[in-house]
Amino acid sequence: MGTTSTDHGVQAYAWVTPATLIAIAVFAVLVIAAIIWGARLKAQRKAAEVELRDEAEAIVANTPVDDTAPTEVLVVPPPPVAPAPPPLAASETPATYEPAPVATPAPSASPSATGADDLTLLKGVGPKLAARLAELGVTRFAQVAALSSAEADALDxxxxxxxxxxxxxRWIDQAAYLAKDDRKGFEAEFGKL
Known part of the structure; x- marks a missing residue:
């Protein structure tokens, strides 16, 4: 004998037991309770907001306005600014470095074919800085050693x-030793070349 259609219907609902139905009912009750509890909290929050707004409006409405009393204004001073330098007189011009001519070539630590000294022997002078000094006309130790304070500031x-x-x-001090080809004095003061 085969199965009848009523057997299929019974088998389809075989998972439904009294325990399952009770669990579904408890879950539904919990969901409904959570919804009701959330609605009550929302109503309490709205009531508190309305009460606060009403109190604020009452305070503003009962506060007398005195238009004659001066109001205090907090003034924050701007940050201090360094004073501008005084204007140049008509005869003054901004300082720029003009290289002093070197009368007699001093012996250099490593002269190149152009007669320029290897300025990279100065501590703190690399190839880029030596190229920049050359652009400004400084190619010899004697030029650096002969800089006055104003010329040094202008060059800097x-x-x-x-x-x-x-x-x-201390390029000027270093250059003074190298312009005289005083390697021992240089190395004693500034370290190995």
């Missing part, structure tokens, strides 16, 4: 990203 101002190295690395 034209060094761009290398500004400050002339003083910090």
């Amino acid at each position: 101002a034209q060094l761009g990203t290398f500004r400050g190295r002339l003083t910090r690395d």
Whole structure:
């Protein structure tokens, strides 16, 4: 004998037991309780917002406005700014470095074919900085050693990203030794060449 259609219907609902029905009912009750609880919290929050708004409006409405009393204004002073330098007189021009002519070539540590010294022997001078100095007309140790304080400041101002190295690395002192080809004095003061 085969199975009848009623047997298929019974088998389709075989998973439905009293325990399953009870679990579904408990879950449904919990969901409904959560929805009701959420609705109550929302109503309480709205009531509190309305109460706060009403209190704020009442305070504003009961506060007398005194138009004659001065109001305090907090004034924050701007940050201090360095004073501008005084204007140049008609006879003054901005300082720029003009290389001093070297009367007699001094012996150099490593002269090149052009008669220029190897300025990279100065501590703190690399190839890029030596090229920048050459662009400014400084190619000899004697030129660096002979710089006055004003000329050194003017040259330093034209060094761009290398500004400050002339003083910090004591180029004038170094160049004085190298212009005289005094390697021992240089190395005693500044270290090995």
